[in-house]
Amino acid sequence: MATFEEFMKLVEISLKDKTSHKRLNQIMHIMREYHVLRGLTPEKAVEVLQALGPTYVKIGQLASNRSDLLPKAYCDAFEKLRDDANPMPFDQVIEQIDRSYGRSWHEVFASIDPAPLGAASIAQVHKAVLLDGTTVAVKVRRPGVVESMAEDLMLMKHLLALAEFVSNSHRDTLLSLEGFVEEIERTTNNEVNFTIELNNLVRFRRELADEPGVTSPIPYPQYSTDAVLVMEFVQGVEISQVETLRVQGVNVDQLAMRVCQSYVTQVLDNGFFHADPHPGNILVRDDEVVWIDLGMVGSLTASERMLVGKVFTAVATGDTYLLKEAIMGLVRVTGPVDHGALLDSLSRLLEEYSTAEMKDINVGVVMTEIIELLRDQNMVMESSVTMLARGFVTIEGVIAQVAPSISVIEIVSKHVISQQAEPKYVATRLVDVVMHGAGSVEALAKLPTQLSNTLEMVDRGQIKVNGDIDVSARILATVYASVGRLSLALLSAGLFLGSSILCTTGMQPQLLGVPLLGVLGYLGAFVLGAYTVFRIMVSRHRLLNNEEPR
Structure with missing residues (x-):
């Protein structure tokens, strides 16, 4: 049975979900177009993920690192999803930049190279020159990608909530899938918002400053927005x-x-x-x-x-x-x-x-x-x-x-x-040792009092001990069989004693001068006794031959 919490979760997602029906129809159309039910090669799987959109491309990128779950051929094919994407038309790139700035790109850049340096599922990068002559790289987010990914994630959440409500089986699998969807949502939210990447660039470059021969691109916060990121143009191998x-x-x-x-x-x-x-x-x-x-x-x-x-x-x-x-x-x-x-x-x-x-x-x-x-x-x-x-x-x-x-x-x-040899780590470890030592001394000081209280409680009979013994199935089966045979033996003895008492009375009807009920009791006692002896002999035989008890 589904829990009330699962029911309310499904209701909440259903009320929020306004797009899943339409998106599901689009996905089914793509599946039919690529004949997915007939099987997928690694190359065809890449095409399907690209056709499904940026969310599924991101899933493929994450899956490319999971060689423990997927065949190597698929992992290698999914590697192409990192950079191999169809580029946006240049006029669309300009439109995105103008919309993000709220003004013409000419007020920021002297020129922008129409040929992209690279195109991915979420954005593409162009070489540009600022008005002061500095060569930079401009990363532009694709239009509609935020809304598209939100629709896909809502559909995944809806399907998972429905699966949890309908069935309690495969609970672990559903929880793992739910965690995977949460991870996709977290990573995609970070990637589609370029303000986050800008802050990452600032911090990353600052922390690399002390490493000789290692750096990262210079960020330009004054020219960057949540949809456009401007950074140093790096030309390398x-x-x-x-x-x-x-x-x-x-x-x-x-x-x-x-x-x-x-x-x-x-x-x-x-x-x-x-x-x-x-x-x-x-x-x-x-x-x-x-x-x-x-x-x-x-x-x-x-x-x-x-x-x-x-x-x-x-x-x-x-x-x-x-x-x-x-x-x-x-x-x-x-x-x-x-x-x-x-x-x-x-x-x-x-x-x-x-x-x-x-x-x-x-x-x-x-x-x-x-x-x-x-x-x-x-x-x-x-x-x-x-x-x-x-x-x-x-x-x-x-x-x-x-x-x-x-x-x-x-x-x-x-x-x-x-x-571990650095002063700050040595100091941290010394503090830990001192703190643990102080805790141990305090616990040792309390030990006599705790021991005295425990002994007093034992003396008053206030101590209870709970045990959890793990007994093998074979031992349990033997115990159950023995108890069952003992019960049959007691029942046989009871019938025999009861029948003997009845035979001393004049109860009617009688058979050959003996009460009929007593005769039936003797018969039942004999059958139960014979069966009990037979089962004991069978068990002895199996034990001697090291066979499983029944």
Whole structure:
């Protein structure tokens, strides 16, 4: 039965939803047009997602990182969705800029190149020149994309609410899908609002200032709006174009090391990291690494950074207890947790990597496996951590492509060790030790009083102990069978005694001078007794032959 809360949720979404019927018809038309029911190849799946619109393109982009769930051919095909989109007509671009500024673009730019530098599902980028002669890149949001994505998300929420109301089966799957929709909504809201990306650029560039050879584009807040983003024009080579970089005299091993170190610094030191570090977002300009496209970023609190560092340390050292301790601080518990089973699962996971060389350990894959393992224990990683896991999967793919000999886990481990030696981290750990020590001393001081109170309660009979014993199904079956046979034996004995008493009376009717009811009682007692003896002999035979009891 659906709960009242689920009913009210469905009613609320239904009242808010004004577009799902129309949008559903559009989706069904596209499905029929591409003959989806006949099957999908990876290439055809890409075409279908592009036809469905920016929301589904975003889903494909997120799915491209989930090689643990999808075949590699589909993940590779979905990679094309990152940049391969049909460009907007230039007059539409100009119209969007004018509408966003509320004035003519000529009052801001001296010129705009009609040919786009790149086109994606949400926006496209053009090279332009400001009135003062500065060359910039202008990112323009596609018209109607905000409304289109809102319609798709409302349809997904409506279908999920309806599924929850209609059926209670597959509850875990529905909750996972609901979480996935929430993640899509959060990431798309950040990406379609360029004010958020502008703030990301400002912060990201400020925090990269101390890293030599690493930077990001200069933002221009005075020319940016929620639909138009103006930033420094960066002309460089994608980091994946290894041969071109070598021709330019770039040491690709040192370059890959710098990129990896920069990403680890973003995560563990700054707590503000690029969440989509694919090769197209990492350019090399005169041996300088430039991080671009800050539409998707992740952030970690100071405590989360410390716990993530512990996770990396535990994976590198094979410390199961440290790994469990760190994980418990990064999860949201949604149900009962079997801590013994969790520890055992984590131990087996680390054992798989204990015999591997450190350079062969893929941090992103390990983190993804941990996240999947936690779902079986009713625990869900915070969204920032799942975003981090995807980011590491991507960055490790980049490093493997540029310099396969470099180990990300080694860089992470060295960074964590050096980080722990820094004065501010030493001071933090000393404070933690002092606080924990003070707590332990306080608890120790209270121990005699607590022990005295406990003994007094035992003396008064006020202590109750609850136990939860896990008995195997085979033992339970044996107990139930034994109780049943004992009951039959008692019933047989009762019938025999009752019949004997009846036979001493003159009750009518009689058979051969003996009350008929007594004769029937003797017969019933004999049958029950014989059956009980037969079942006991069968059980003895099965026990001797080590067979399952029945």
